[in-house]
Amino acid sequence: MAGIEPVKRYRRELAEEEPEVTRTEEADDYEEYIPIKKRRLLEAEQRLSRLGKVAGPLAPAEQAAFLENACDAGGTSDAGPPQARVKESLLISTAKARKGQPEESEAEKRLKEEAEILRAITQRTALKSVKELAKGVTYTQRMATGWKPPLAIRRMSEEEAQELEAKNIRRPTPIQMQGLPTILSGRDMIGVAFTGSGKTLVFALPLIMLALQEELRMPLIKDEGPLGMIICPSRELARQTHEVITGYTQSLHKAGYPDLKTLLCIGGIDMKQQTDTMRSGVHMVSATPGRLKDMLGKKRLNLDICKYLCLDEADRMVDMGFEEDIREIMSYFKGQRQTLMFSATMPMKIKAFAESALVDPVTVNVGRAGAANLDVIQEVEYVKQEAKLVYLLECLQKTAPPVLIFAEKTKDVDDIHEYLLVKGVEAVAVHGGKDQEERTASIDAFKAGQKDVLVATDVASKGLDFPDIQHVINFDMPDEIENYVHRIGRTGRCGKTGIATTFINKNQSESILLDLKHLLKEAKQRIPPVLHALHDPLEELEAAATASGTKGCAFCGGLGHRMADCPKLASQTRQEARGKKDYFGAGGFGGEM
Known part of the structure; x- marks a missing residue:
């Protein structure tokens, strides 16, 4: 064999003789990949073989029939290969689910998008006390009051009952007829009614009755109380509520009933004076969140026996950033309380969120939440910015005084006030920059008729009662349609009619003008040509929105846009991203107004 040269072999020849062994094939646990189609056929063959229905592999025609049936129907019978039960892939299931369904329209897609946005907004921490959230405390049963009118009231004659006419109350309003029995039965309640409909009496009267009943059973002692309280977003509204309650308690005291003590708990008042009132025991409190939280934190006030809580203008308090303050205040309650929420504008996002603080609540709706008072004649006029002050004097001639003028910024309020004084008009001004005594x-002075005109920011638009005002002038259109509804609601109260004149120009956004246009249309008011000319993108969504039961924006209540295009939602999102919140609606940041 020596001298014989070895035959040279080439890689190609070696490959043809013996396949190259890979590392994967050398592994003991290697399993060959079998396509899903082949796996299904093997499973069917094994199943049918066990059942004795077929021996050996399926014929090509049977394989084709089996695969077609598996993709279309999934197989539910064991009668033969086409009906064999197999697992369905996710892609096939999705394709089958979509098959035969009509394609969604653009309007339906937008409505679904809005539902997702609203769901994300309302999935917030419940409006409960920190202690209840931490311990998982949940109340399922309403509070039992057992209240019934005192015997003396039940025996009262018709003539004696009509003495309420001194307060110009001759017949209960719809919100009073539905709300009073609900509250007196102990139920939690969300009350929504237009401005000037008598909501204050609905929650003030049951509180007075509760305090009177408890005082007759067991008089309060030193440092005890309150039995119930009403929280308001502004000092002026809290003070007005306090005056309403005090008026009724004084009348009861004159009639021989016990003296019910009330406390006004707001900023701008000496805390020592409030503490002195509290020392002898207090039955009812009207407060703003900031001062109330301060007094509770300093233990100058306690809620040990308090079981009645009302949030007036509740949606505005949440919008103004008082949500955490209210949650902290609720932590001072020692047990369950009856909770009430009232407002003229209660958008769906606030209503859904508010229900988290209530137990089995009753919702009383008088008209659409956010609708304008139909007793107000709304007039909208296009006025250039530089001509507003001059035209303002002409508008003041429409009706006799008193007249209320609203402006968006504090600087505009001061400018209007100064201009009117120069022109000889008896006017006063109110805004958040003035101290409490001046406000x-x-x-x-305005309520007493000593001054003819009050110029104010939105601090005077929430809930304040000016029964004799016939005319409200919006020097500029507010940025939110909710503020517009509250502003014009200062007139046309208690069944009277009034006029609201609003100046608009190119400085207003098209979104707020569309909201105004739809609000005028809803109230059957005259729509000026400048609003008629606006392009309305909601026309294409009107049919779909009506079918779904939604109308306008669920976030702010505006009728001229949908929630996906809401400027208020976009503004709040930007502010939350910056870590700030505009409480005053005019570029200022602060707490209690």
């Missing part, structure tokens, strides 16, 4: 004096 109180201005409103008192």
Whole structure:
């Protein structure tokens, strides 16, 4: 064999003789990949073989029939290969689910998108106390009051009952007829009714009755109380509520009933004076969140026996950033309380969120939440910015005084006030930049008829009662349609009619003007040509929105846009991203107004 040269072999020849062994094939646990189609056929063959229905592999025609049936129907019978039960892939299931379904329209897609946005907004921490959230405390049963009218009231004659006419109350309003029995039965309640409909009496009267009943059973002692309280977003509204309650308690005291003590708990008042009132025991409290939280934290006030809580203008308090303050205040309650929420504008996002704080609540709706008072004649006029002050004097001639003028910014309020004084008009001004004493004096002078005109920001638009006002002038259109509804609601109260004149120009956004246009249309008011000319993108969504039961924006209540295009939602999102919140609606940041 020596001298014989070995035959040279090439890689190609070696490959043809013996396949190359890979590392994967050398592994003991290697399993050959079998396509899903082949796996299904093997499973069917094994199943049928066990059942004795077929021996050996399926014929090609049977394989084709089996695969077609598996993709279309999934197989539910064991009668033969086409009906064999197999697992369905996710892609096939999705394709089958979509098969035969009509394609969604653009309007339906937008409505689904809005539902997702609303769901994300309402999935917030419940409006309960921190202690209840931490311990998982949940109340399922309403509070039992056992209340019934005192015997003396039940025996009262018709003539004696009509003495309420001194307060110009001759017949209950719809919100009073539905709300009073609900509250007196102990139920939690969300009350929504237009401005000037008498909501204050609905929650004030049951509180007075509760305090009177408890005082007759067991009089309060030193440092005890309150039995119930009403929280308001502004000092002026809290003070007005306090005056309403005090008026009724004084009348009861004159009639021989026990003296019910009330406390006004707001900023701008000496805390020592409030503490002195509390020392002898107090039955009812009207408060703003900031001062109330301060007094509770300093233990100058306690809620040990308090079981009645009302949030007036509840949606505005949440919008103004008082949500955490209210949650902290609720932590001072020692047990279950009856909770009430009232407002003229209660968008769906606030209503859904508010229900988290209530137990089996009753919702009383008088008209659409956010609708304008139909007793107000709304007039909208296009006025250039530089001509507003001059035209304002002409508008003041429409009706006799008193007249209320609203402006968006504090600087505009001061400019209007100064201009009117120069022109010889008896006017006063109110805004968040003035101290409490000056604000109180201005409103008192205006209510007493000593001044003809009150110029104010939105601090005077929430809930304040000016029964004799015939005319409200919006020097500029507010940025939110909710503020517009509250502003014009200062007139046309208690069944009277009033006029609201609003100046608009190119400075207003098209979104707020569309909201105004739809609000005028809903109230059957005259729509000026400048609003008629606006392009309305909601026309294409009107049919779909009506079918779904939604109308306008669920976030702010505006009728001229949908929630996906809501400027208020976009503004709040930007502010939350910056870690700030505009509480005043005019570029200022602060707490209690």
